[in-house]
Amino acid sequence: MAVGAIIVLIFISALFSGSETALTAASRARIKQMQKKKSQRADMVGKLLEKPEKLIGAILLGNNLVNILASAIATSFFINLFGAAGVAYATVIMTFVILIFAEVLPKTYALQQPEKLALFVAPLMRSIVFILTPLVLIIRAIVSFFLWIFGVRPPQEMDEDAADAEIRGNIDLQHEEGVMVKNDRDMLGGILDLKQMGIEDVMIHRTNIFALNIALGATEIATQILNNSYTRVPLYRGAPDNFIGILHTKDLLWAINAQKQAEEKDLESLLTPIWYVPETTSLQDQLNNFLKRKSHFALVVDEYGETQGLITLEDILEEIVGDIVDEHDHGLKGMRPQPNGSVNVDGHISVRDLNRAMDWQLPQDDAISVAGLIINEAQIIPNIGQAFNFYGFRFEILRKQANRLTAIRVTKL
Incomplete structure (x- = not known):
């Protein structure tokens, strides 16, 4: 009778231990995807994980109760068999049994298939948490009181920086374990970097801007554009910083095809207004601005209104996907x-x-x-x-x- 009771209690303890590991190790992202597919058990797991303190408290309480009860029954059983020496026998045997069959074995299995086991035990754990909630609340109140005495305060909710660091850590971990290739890691990291990087980090500096003097005329401008790979070219009059507009090569080709006069006034009619943006703008904000304005090109100015460089939609996209090389480019420049x-x-x-x-x-x-x-x-x-x-x-x-x-x-x- 005593042996049967001990076996049942060890099994229950193993269930508690495996459930604890499975529920805490289960991927929240996968559980969330299952919830979107209307999985009832995934909903149970999600709700249990919303209040981890209550879940862990109930599991620990139940696990300790059955372990202590099993040890007490085993001690009584061995004392009846061996007298006072039975205490030592019970201690050694129960330590081994609980460690192997109630802790290491179920937790190792749970780590191998956390989501599967979490879904399986969710209904049972929900009922246990509900039943033990009053006791758990009392225990939590006592624990919180002693933590308060020692100056320990509950942690604040995860802020944006902490969430960003956790996502980056997961990305790096997946890459190190061979699940994610380098290009995927770089793209995901690039998306996260958009909020932290400013335009000045990726803009083309003013010393490297390809710009042309409108006084060159349509023919010479067309020739120089053909010798380069740009589709949008800023034009200036007189001083290189005196920009007057942006010339799209398609507009220039239409004008030449229509046999317009190659005069400055005709070229000027083809120009689109220049869009100036401050260099302090984040890449995320500038990407959103590009999408709203349906524009691909902007000049960057400092706080004094001086041109510092230019930024394009392609520059921002390259921070995510890497260098975009087309048939007119010649590999990785520089x-x-x-x-x-x-x-x-x-x-x-x-x-x-x-x-x-x-x-x-x-x-x-x-x-x-x-x-x-x-x-x-x-x-x-x-x-x-x-x-x-x-x-x-x-x-x-x-x-x-x-x-x-x-x-x-x-x-x-």
Whole structure:
């Protein structure tokens, strides 16, 4: 009789232990998908997980009750058989039995199939939680009182930064375990980065803007556009910063096809107004603005209204999907991998782009470009031939124009 009671109690304890592990290890994302498919058991699991303190409290209470009861019955049984020595026998045997059959075995199984087991035990656990709720509330009140005495306060709800960090951690974990390939990891990370990055992090600097003087005339402008791969070109009059509008190559081709006069006034009629945006705008906001305005192109200005660069819809999309190379592009611009494992990069290439292309972890907080990173760390304007070692990489200056570093060799040490 006693042995049968012990076996039943150990089985119940195993059920509690396995249920605890399954319900806490179950993927909330998968449970949420099952809920969308109208799964009643998934709804039960979801509701149980909404109040984890109540769930864990009920399971622990029930588990401890059956374990203590099983140990008490076993102790009484062995005392009747062996006298006072039965206490030692009961302690050793019950420790082994509870550890193996009521803890390790059910929890190991639950970890292998958490969602399956969670769905199976959900109705039973819901009933147990309901029955034990009064006792659980009393225990929680006592625990909260002692925590308050020791200065421990309940945690606040997860903020946006914490949620972002958890998502990134899951993405990196899936990549490290081989479930997610590098491109997928980079795309998901790129989406999360949009809120944290500003336009100035990805814009084309004003020194690299392809812009043309309207005084060149339609024929020369068309020739220069054909020699490049841009579909939208800012035009200026006089000084390079005196932009007057954006010329779409399709509009220019229509004008040439209609045999219009190649005069400035005719070209000017083809221009669309320039859209100026502040450099402090986040990429997420700018992406939304592009979609609202149905526009692909904007010039970036600082707080003084001076042009700092340009931003396009493609620039933002490339932060998510990586470099978009079409039939008119020539591969990854500004990066030239070498046979020895090093990479020759143009100074204006962003540290972020280099990290994504080479799967490196160079810091991105203090500088946007590779040249900026070197200057920030070296605290000088380097000369050609100088080399620096930091962050586990070697940076060698290959070319320089005035104070601008135009070509750099980067080698991972």
